[in-house]
Amino acid sequence: MALLAGTDLACQSAAFTTDAFSDDFARCLPILKDAGYRRVVLGPLDPSARGIEALGARIHDAGLAPITMAVQSPEANVRSGGPDVRRRGFEQLRRTVEMTQRMGGDQLNGVPYGVHGDAATLPTEREVATTAALVGDVADEAAAAGIMMTFEVVNRYETSVLNTAEQAVRFVELSGSRNLRIHLDTFHMALEETDLLGGVAHALPHLGYLEFGQSSRGLLSTGALDLAGILAGVRQLGYTGRYGVEGFSRVTMQEPVADALRIWGTTFTTGEEFVRDAAALFA
Secondary structure (H helix, E strand, O other): OOOOOOEEEEEHHHHHHOOOOOHHHHHHHHHHOOOOOOOEEEEOOOOOOOOOHHHHHHHHOOOEEEEEEEOOOEEEEEOOOOOOHHHHHHHHHHHHHHHHOOOOOOEEOOOOOOOOOOOOOOOOOOHHHHHHHHHHHHHHHHHHOOOOOEEEEEOOOOOOOOOHHHHHHHHHHHOOOOOOOOOOOOHHHHOOOOHHHHHHHHHHHEEEEEEEEOOOOOOOOOOOOOHHHHHHHHHOOOOOOOEEEEOOOOOOOOOHHHHHOOOOOOOOOHHHHHHHHHHOOOO
16 A cells, blocks of 8 residues: 655654664664665764665665754753753754764654653743754754754653653744744643643644644554544644654564663564554545
């Protein structure tokens, strides 16, 4: 079953493996291409790692494009109150932009506004404004390099900075950037939004990437979310940007990554099972 013409669809590679340099990753690329996907989303990579350019070439040779991911750490964090840590976080984001360019990518996703999993304290308005300005500066650098930078809005258990579409729009406004784009995910929205489609509508002027994930984190066809209905509603709103799909199953992931994302069960047995099922949603 072919994807609807014009659908620009990406898949999170964790459906197959969380090691982008592995044979499992190389084997997933022709499967994604055959199923109609245009892009593959990578997990966090070290910009100084050997083989970055070769990885990008491998993806492009398969007829796909890479989407990279920006992250922060306690030692390099633009949300930090410490100027040195904040500066290192800013430079880390800039290196990720440069890495994306080296890989031939044109999209950078992730959580660039703080450490993923840091949800213990609520940031002040000043902290959010400072963080937004730094992320906006990086987004402008990315745009100059032909890269769309997005930031993912995740749930309250993963961050205390941004949980809703309304907060995301405010973050873009505070950034002062015309290039920073919002990344919404139905899994997180179902936890945080009182009106999921209303959230999409509010973010629409700044929305760069819309990701579909089920309540179970597994197959998109099974779960509590009516993803077909959501997709129909999104299309009625006039969204014409890029889509992504995401699913996690412990049997396809490296154990530390599965632990960090709290993926304890087997929600599907193979990545191909997930991508074929997800592609059917967009047919």
